[in-house]
Amino acid sequence: MTLLDPALQTLAHPEPFEGLGVRMVFARGEDIYTQDEKADLLYRVISGAVRTTRIMSDGRRQIGDFYFGDDMFGLECGQTHRFAAEALTTCEVLVFKPGAALPGHTGDTRIQAALWEATTQELERSREHLMLLGRHTALERVGVFLLSLSRRMGHGELAMGRQDMADYLGLTIETVSRMLSQLQAEGMVEFFGARRYRLLRPERLRAWADA
Amino acid sequence: MTLLDPALQTLAHPEPFEGLGVRMVFARGEDIYTQDEKADLLYRVISGAVRTTRIMSDGRRQIGDFYFGDDMFGLECGQTHRFAAEALTTCEVLVFKPGAALPGHTGDTRIQAALWEATTQELERSREHLMLLGRHTALERVGVFLLSLSRRMGHGELAMGRQDMADYLGLTIETVSRMLSQLQAEGMVEFFGARRYRLLRPERLRAWADA
DNA sequence: CGACACGTTGATTACGCTCAAAGATCGTGG
DNA sequence: CCACGATCTTTGAGCGTAATCAACGTGTCG
The missing domain is CATH 2.60.120.10 (Jelly Rolls)
Incomplete structure (x- = not known):
């Protein structure tokens, strides 16, 4: 340091x-x-x-x-x-x-x-994270993660690797990878290399995050 | 009201x-x-x-x-x-x-x-909840839940039913029930009816919550 | 160019979910 | 106080999603 x-x-x-x-x-x-x-x-x-x-x-x-x-x-x-x-x-x-x-x-x-x-914003994010872990499928977790990240960053670049995504989402690295492939196959997102991506159907992902 | x-x-x-x-x-x-x-x-x-x-x-x-x-x-x-x-x-x-x-x-x-x-206490609890949902097994979730509840209330009485426990822990009501039975079978907790309980090995549960 | 970390895909296993039914528990009224 | 009904809880059988174990690509950096 x-x-x-x-x-x-x-x-x-x-x-x-x-x-x-x-x-x-x-x-x-x-x-x-x-x-x-x-x-x-x-x-x-x-x-x-x-x-x-x-x-x-x-x-x-x-x-x-x-x-x-x-x-x-x-x-x-x-x-x-x-x-x-x-x-x-x-x-x-x-x-x-x-x-x-x-x-x-x-x-x-x-x-x-x-x-x-x-602090209140962190509490809010923590609650959203909670929702993701409690009642969402692996595919939903990965999709909503990409959405929230792109909203927060303003661009589609992952600052973290697959292991970090997995440990955030309560999944394994293999499952994260599979779900990313599936999201691509379904036309929800397009990837350029392992870390740059573009959301093709953000509104569907928003529905996954929803109420 | x-x-x-x-x-x-x-x-x-x-x-x-x-x-x-x-x-x-x-x-x-x-x-x-x-x-x-x-x-x-x-x-x-x-x-x-x-x-x-x-x-x-x-x-x-x-x-x-x-x-x-x-x-x-x-x-x-x-x-x-x-x-x-x-x-x-x-x-x-x-x-x-x-x-x-x-x-x-x-x-x-x-x-x-x-x-x-x-607010900071709620953030703290939210983070603990997150931990429980992200990387703990069903048995651990139920056990740690009983522990944290008894610490918070000072006694062993559940104010909520199985469905509420399930929806808090990201499990189904059947799994919650099975894990409670298993905790009893393992001598971790003793139940009197469906809602009153006593922890027999709180230190083991504390280890489950742990670092 | 080679080496190593990182990421993807495949096969099999296991944990927790679903569907189903029986058993407790509690509130209510006879 | 007990009987009844409704609701909640437990237990069982079979299934499905994600984990595990394993091998193969790919990207990155000296």
Whole structure:
């Protein structure tokens, strides 16, 4: 991990976090924080992508979420991180200490509003993720994943490999691969190589995510 | 649904919500709010139990969470409720309009702190729920569910039936029943009737929930 | 160009679902 | 208080989806 000279930090970031913390660079695969580590810092993705993971003693792995540009992560209810955070790609992360800036204290209301917004959005995403895992077939999980990812990114490029998709969706890498092939065969999506894709029937995928 | 005369409201509730809203009583099975309803109110369980559910067009149902005494619910990121809330048992609920009391505004910091606490706790529970659905077997899901419920309630009584457990755990009612039988056969839990139980090996269940 | 990680496809297995029926449990009213 | 009915729960038999085990492509980078 590399610490950038604060003096070099530009002001390219949206309020209200500029200048609040330290910018750090992580290499692909590097830990940003680990499971059971003390949780007293907050993080914001500047560039690149991050995943949070939890590994069970027998090796089963669950990905909690993926984070991209401007997403905040690292928020915990308790004292320690229940998931680890790892750099999915090389990434730049803004790290800062929330301290008394958390809601419920008398602090900068702009920061509190941003934290509140980020937290409720994360809760919302967590609930959608839950829906996907609880009552959807393998084909639906993979299709809805591609849809939500393309909506979030604005383009069709997977930042993660098949194993990460599988561990996010509660499937095996083989099943993910098969479902991607089936989605292609059914004309739902077109792939260019393993990671670039274009959705051909987003409205049908939206129906899968639905009510 | 019944509206209690505010004059009759006692002050039996913890700060900071007392006197803030209206107390309402819902009968078992009654909707507190529905899917796609406008989300501008917050709720707090006074007594009884509540479930949030989402139903897909083909009838598949997912339970988002269960809420018991003093739990807050109804918080949404967007403008509408993505899940419905229903009374699991007859229950009393405190309903109030958060308005400018949300973090990020200049309002009562005690209320903001309580909202923040409730929200991060809900996020935490949502993540645990996610883990359960993603990478756990049917037996593990049912066992860990009994454990977490007993930790939350302080006693071993199920407020919900098998169908609700199934829809929370992403299983069928038959599988839930079979796993309960198996847990009993393995001496993990003892049942008195269909709803009262006692955990005999909580430490083993804790290991199932684990890292 | 070669080596290695990553991804796809095939064959077989197993876990949980579906369909079906019997057994508990609970509320209600005689 | 007991009998009845409705609802909920348990158990059984067979099936289907996704997991596992295995081999073959493909893409990427020194």
